[in-house]
Amino acid sequence: xxxxxxxxxxxxxEAYARxxxxxxxxxxxxxxxxxxxxxxxxxxxxxxxxLLDTHPDAFDAAIIQTPTDERASHIEAAATAGKHVLVKGPxxxxxxxxxxxxxxxxxxxxxxxxxxxxxxxxxxxxxRASMDAGQxxxxxxxxxxxxxxxxxxxxxxxxxxxxxxIHELTRDIDIAAWLFDGPPDTVFAVARxxxxxxxxxxxxxxxxxDGGMAVLDVTTALPQGEGYWSLQLIGADGAVYADDQHxxxxxxAGGSPAARLTSSGDATVLSQLEAFxxxxxxxxxxxxxxxxxxxALEVAEAAVASAASGRSAGRTExxxxxx
Amino acid sequence: MSLSRDSSVFRVAVLxxxxxxxxxxxxITHPRFKPVVVADDAEQPEWVHERNQKLANELNIPYVRxxxxxxxxxxxxxxxxxxxxxxxxDLSVRAADAGLHVVxxxxxxxxxxxxxxxxxxxxxxxVKFLMWNRDMLPAMLHARRNLQSGAIGDVRAVHxxxxxxxxxxxxxxxxxxxxPKIDWLEALKAAxxxxxDGGVGHAPMGELQIEGIYPLSHVGLLTGARVQRVFARTASxxxxxxxxxxxxxxxxxxxxxxxxxxxxLCIGRIGRAKHDNDGEIKVRILGTAGAMVIDEPRPxxxxxxxxxxxxxxxxxxxxxxxxxLLMENLAQAIDTDGDTILNARVGRDIAATVQAAxxxxxxxxxxxxx
Numbered sequence: 001x002x003x004x005x006x007x008x009x010x011x012x013x014e015a016y017a018r019x020x021x022x023x024x025x026x027x028x029x030x031x032x033x034x035x036x037x038x039x040x041x042x043x044x045x046x047x048x049x050x051l052l053d054t055h056p057d058a059f060d061a062a063i064i065q066t067p068t069d070e071r072a073s074h075i076e077a078a079a080t081a082g083k084h085v086l087v088k089g090p091x092x093x094x095x096x097x098x099x100x101x102x103x104x105x106x107x108x109x110x111x112x113x114x115x116x117x118x119x120x121x122x123x124x125x126x127x128r129a130s131m132d133a134g135q136x137x138x139x140x141x142x143x144x145x146x147x148x149x150x151x152x153x154x155x156x157x158x159x160x161x162x163x164x165x166i167h168e169l170t171r172d173i174d175i176a177a178w179l180f181d182g183p184p185d186t187v188f189a190v191a192r193x194x195x196x197x198x199x200x201x202x203x204x205x206x207x208x209x210d211g212g213m214a215v216l217d218v219t220t221a222l223p224q225g226e227g228y229w230s231l232q233l234i235g236a237d238g239a240v241y242a243d244d245q246h247x248x249x250x251x252x253a254g255g256s257p258a259a260r261l262t263s264s265g266d267a268t269v270l271s272q273l274e275a276f277x278x279x280x281x282x283x284x285x286x287x288x289x290x291x292x293x294x295x296a297l298e299v300a301e302a303a304v305a306s307a308a309s310g311r312s313a314g315r316t317e318x319x320x321x322x323x
Numbered sequence: 324m325s326l327s328r329d330s331s332v333f334r335v336a337v338l339x340x341x342x343x344x345x346x347x348x349x350x351i352t353h354p355r356f357k358p359v360v361v362a363d364d365a366e367q368p369e370w371v372h373e374r375n376q377k378l379a380n381e382l383n384i385p386y387v388r389x390x391x392x393x394x395x396x397x398x399x400x401x402x403x404x405x406x407x408x409x410x411x412x413d414l415s416v417r418a419a420d421a422g423l424h425v426v427x428x429x430x431x432x433x434x435x436x437x438x439x440x441x442x443x444x445x446x447x448x449x450v451k452f453l454m455w456n457r458d459m460l461p462a463m464l465h466a467r468r469n470l471q472s473g474a475i476g477d478v479r480a481v482h483x484x485x486x487x488x489x490x491x492x493x494x495x496x497x498x499x500x501x502x503p504k505i506d507w508l509e510a511l512k513a514a515x516x517x518x519x520d521g522g523v524g525h526a527p528m529g530e531l532q533i534e535g536i537y538p539l540s541h542v543g544l545l546t547g548a549r550v551q552r553v554f555a556r557t558a559s560x561x562x563x564x565x566x567x568x569x570x571x572x573x574x575x576x577x578x579x580x581x582x583x584x585x586x587x588l589c590i591g592r593i594g595r596a597k598h599d600n601d602g603e604i605k606v607r608i609l610g611t612a613g614a615m616v617i618d619e620p621r622p623x624x625x626x627x628x629x630x631x632x633x634x635x636x637x638x639x640x641x642x643x644x645x646x647x648l649l650m651e652n653l654a655q656a657i658d659t660d661g662d663t664i665l666n667a668r669v670g671r672d673i674a675a676t677v678q679a680a681x682x683x684x685x686x687x688x689x690x691x692x693x
Contacts, residue, residue: 138560140558140560140561140573140591141560141573141575141589141591143484143575143589145482145607147609147614186556186687188554188577188689190577190579190585192479192480192583192585201479201480201585201609203480203577203585203587205554205556205575205577205587207556207687210558211556211557211558211559211560211573212558213556213558213573213574213575214575215575215577215587215589217480217482217587217607219479219480219609219614221479221609221611222613222614223612223613228614228616230616232484232589232603234486234560234573234591234593234597236494236495236560236561237596238596238597239486239593239597239598239603241603243616244616245605245616245618310552310689311688311689312554312687312688312689314687323687323688
């Protein structure tokens with residue numbers, strides 16, 4: 001049994017609450033003041049610091065989804081208290097902060113996992129499985145689109161969230177680097193938005209060794225409602241196309257029919273949580289997950305620099321440098 | 324020599340038809356365009372003459388081994404130009420100089436400077452020029468109708484996938500060690516049997532050059548904006564002949580356009596095994612008030628049957644009238660002294676965008692479009 005604390009709020013709160021008994025053998029044990037789910041715990045909704053002070057034995061692990069600029073302190077606090085940590089979204093506001101957190105967790109000998117929620121999508125799992133089965137051959141191109149409505153709350157504030165490159169595109173960068181099994185050697189990016197300080201659309205164009213390439217497109221400017229997602233991988237021997245358009249069902253209720261996405265239920269969150277619990281129980285090395293999280297931040301920071309300068313960035317021993 | 328009377332039938336000279344015959348065959352779907360002669364230069368090699376003769380026989384019209392004589396003797400008003408890519412500009416310029424309106428196959432040319440020559444000749448002679456394109460396909464008309472109705476507001480970004488699921492000879496690495504380079508022209512001549520010879524000619528061309536005009540024309544038409552700067556990655560990822568000649572069969576391009584519009588293009592000749600249709604061809608459009616995801620090969624029916632071979636695409640495009648609409652577009656441009664949907668100047672700009680992308684792919688840096 002693993003008792004989880006949900007620290008901060010996120011779009012998957014309800015799913016975590018549904019899945020926790022199945023994946024962890026226990027309901028969510030504690031929630032902090034940001035979380036938006038009911039908890040069976042009698043504990044009121046304290047801050048994370050208060051929770052650690054007053055009920056340090058009430059939970060074994062924390063899902064951290066607090067504002068990005070607060071994560072460093074929350075992860076370090078969890079590590080100090082010996083709590084395992086799953087971080088939803090970017091590991092931190094910067095690659096440097098993420099490295100420091102990773103070191104703190106390693107010293108405390110606790111499991112730190114980068115959430116990498118998209119890796120657990122059933123469609124992405126199928127893409128990766130086809131690669132691992134040798135059906136794709138050497139990857140040549142990864143292409144993804146992720147369109148969604150504007151964020152709310154702290155996620156809207158680039159000083160807190162890191163903006164579209166840190167808060168959003170680290171997800172897509174992680175998938176690309178994961179599918180290419182390594183870091184990009186070239187980064188180019190453009191960003192657009194009515195407020196130059198808060199772009200709501202961006203493209204990150206990556207080059208990988210041996211001619212590999214990725215084009216990652218994210219916008220947070222869709223009208224309120226469901227978003228759109230697609231991922232393609234074109235390999236030397238095969239190709240995979242995962243696309244919401246393929247999974248639409250038609251609804252006729254007068255006028256033009258509506259297209260409704262077929263839900264895959266809680267499969268994504270379940271897979272993620274099972275992986276986290278498995279790592280905790282087995283003591284598996286999660287340093288790869290953390291390194292990938294740090295890499296995604298490094299690339300996102302290079303993308304920020306590229307978009308600001310109009311230049312591309314190349315990977316060197318000292319990190320990404322504008323060329 | 325040019326006629327632009329309403330209700331007139333335009334007599335057409337087909338000036339070389341060494342690759343696909345889809346342009347002249349598309350042209351004759353419109354009753355106002357009547358091929359009356361196939362012509363080419365006498366000094367062309369015999370395989371060229373054979374292909375020209377074949378179309379002449381199919382259309383039951385003469386084949387003349389003298390372009391200027393054919394233009395002079397057959398009272399033509401329109402030229403349909405479809406030779407090897409490096410001869411496109413020469414024949415189009417000669418046709419324009421003879422006062423003919425021109426329908427030309429892609430690519431516009433292998434050189435931007437040659438495209439400039441076409442623009443100059445077309446504008447100096449006051450004739451109409453139509454680059455063959457896919458902008459009249461039903462899905463693209465659907466996209467434009469929705470844009471024009473304001474369904475998604477103003478365009479902010481356009482993203483196009485343009486993959487042809489076709490093979491191109493030996494896969495990368497399949498050639499034995501020490502094997503000589505694959506002869507480009509001979510390979511493309513041999514590819515004529517299955518219609519995958521879009522790059523036929525002496526100068527090797529990558530997919531960006533061969534097919535880039537199709538998706539980039541979509542981008543231009545949907546946005547109404549010119550491309551100002553590009554960043555691209557290019558690779559010879561699939562086919563040995565592309566490796567041998569150092570040209571792309573897979574490319575991705577980021578487009579920075581006027582009015583702050585962003586575009587991306589992913590393009591490749593990815594191989595038959597990579598798709599159950601002719602290839603994933605998709606246009607995604609982001610607007611200020613919504614977005615669209617468009618499958619270009621729709622409408623279509625899926626056909627399966629016992630004995631179907633791997634090379635038979637199960638999806639067949641149906642409906643639409645793209646060829647007729649293109650030719651109607653040219654007829655209207657001639658009748659009204661208007662413009663075509665893809666004129667010489669726009670075609671030239673697309674060629675310049677392609678060249679900038681190739682240059683960016685080589686340098687790893689963004690490149691301004693000239």
